[in-house]
Amino acid sequence: MAEQPAKKQRTHPPYELLYHPGIPGRGEFIRLAFEVAGVPYTDVANEDKDGGYSTVQGICMNSKPSSSDDNPPVFSPPALRIPGAGRGGKALVIAQTPNVLSYLGERLGLVPEDEGKYYVQQLALTALDLNNEVHDTHHPVGVSLYYEDQKEESLKKAKDVRENRIPKFFSYFERQLKWNQEDGKGKYLVGGKITYADTTVWQVLDGISFAFPKEVEARRGEFKELFEFYEGLKEEKGLREYLASERRLPYSMGIFRHYPELDRQ
Ligand SMILES: N[C@@H](CCC(=O)N[C@@H](CS)C(=O)NCC(=O)O)C(=O)O
Structure with missing residues (x-):
């Protein structure tokens, strides 16, 4: 420790x-x-x-x-x-x-004490759904098979995820940010303090930025507020130190993989 x-x-x-x-x-x-x-x-x-x-x-x-x-x-x-x-x-x-x-x-004090805790879980579950869809871009046929054995299907799956699913989820996260801002709570997704909804959505955004850098670059302008949230959270106490530490492991052959052929061409 x-x-x-x-x-x-x-x-x-x-x-x-x-x-x-x-x-x-x-x-x-x-x-x-x-x-x-x-x-x-x-x-x-x-x-x-x-x-x-x-x-x-x-x-x-x-x-x-x-x-x-x-x-x-x-x-x-x-x-x-x-x-x-x-x-x-x-x-x-x-x-x-x-x-x-x-x-x-x-x-750990990462949820509000009122019904906001269910909003937090709702967001985390949705971010994890997106996490799973992005995973399936390189394993659309079978998790037990190699990527090399499902490349054709991966191209189709990745195209749909990049063109349709990612913008749909991003727009939802952005609507959530606006909802919270209108509630007077500022930069987080739920309430005025960081919750595990923020860290979970952040991690999925970070993973997608690794997997599909061209797609994300092309969409930054479309989802300005979401990417402001993403960049801003990197400065959050605890996260900033962690990202600079050796405990933060690099992406490799896990959920978020960078196969250039699956990114925007
Ligand atoms: N829905 C589960 C998924 C768990 C999962 O897929 N774990 C992976 C590692 S990230 C694993 O080891 N799976 C083994 C398997 O599915 O056979 C969760 O969110 O914890």
Whole structure:
């Protein structure tokens, strides 16, 4: 847990992120929540090079009936493990990115206390839908197949996602920003403080900018306010330091991949 901000360390349990090592992936949505909240966490597979990934695999990718302690099985990473927070004082293990974000949102102060927390979850779920659609641009036929075996279909899928789906989602995020501004709350998506809706939408925008740089460049003028939000959030306390740190992993062969042939030509 070295280098991470420790300001709230005493009031938080030892949070453990269980995810694949070496890629941002869906684990990134959870990392960003901890980072902007300034709350320490252990990124198990990345921090414990020897046994960390075996722990992740044992808990999250296991074919045995039960994953760990009294928790139900986990289908796939990412998951959150909190020693002592589960049944009978054992570890709690929960999975599914938006489920983990919802759990952490209240505990890390990343949601409003009123009905705004459902607006936050609504946005995070929508951003994660877009995340999945962008993933499918390089795997439109089967997640178990290689990209090289589905290149034809990828071209068609990527064209539709770039030309139709991305602008539709971007316009929705922009309408949300306007809605919040009219509510007098300023630069965030919901309310007057950063929430996990902001970090989740931000991460999807960042990933799309990596995957489709030409498409994004061409659309910046069309979605000026959304990109102001995107650039502005980079200066947010916690995020700024994280982006400059070694904990922020580069994109590679995960959800967001840069295949030039799938970008705008
Ligand atoms: N809806 C799930 C998707 C989880 C997921 O697809 N995890 C990937 C890594 S990002 C994985 O390891 N999947 C294994 C599999 O689907 O077999 C979530 O948001 O957590």
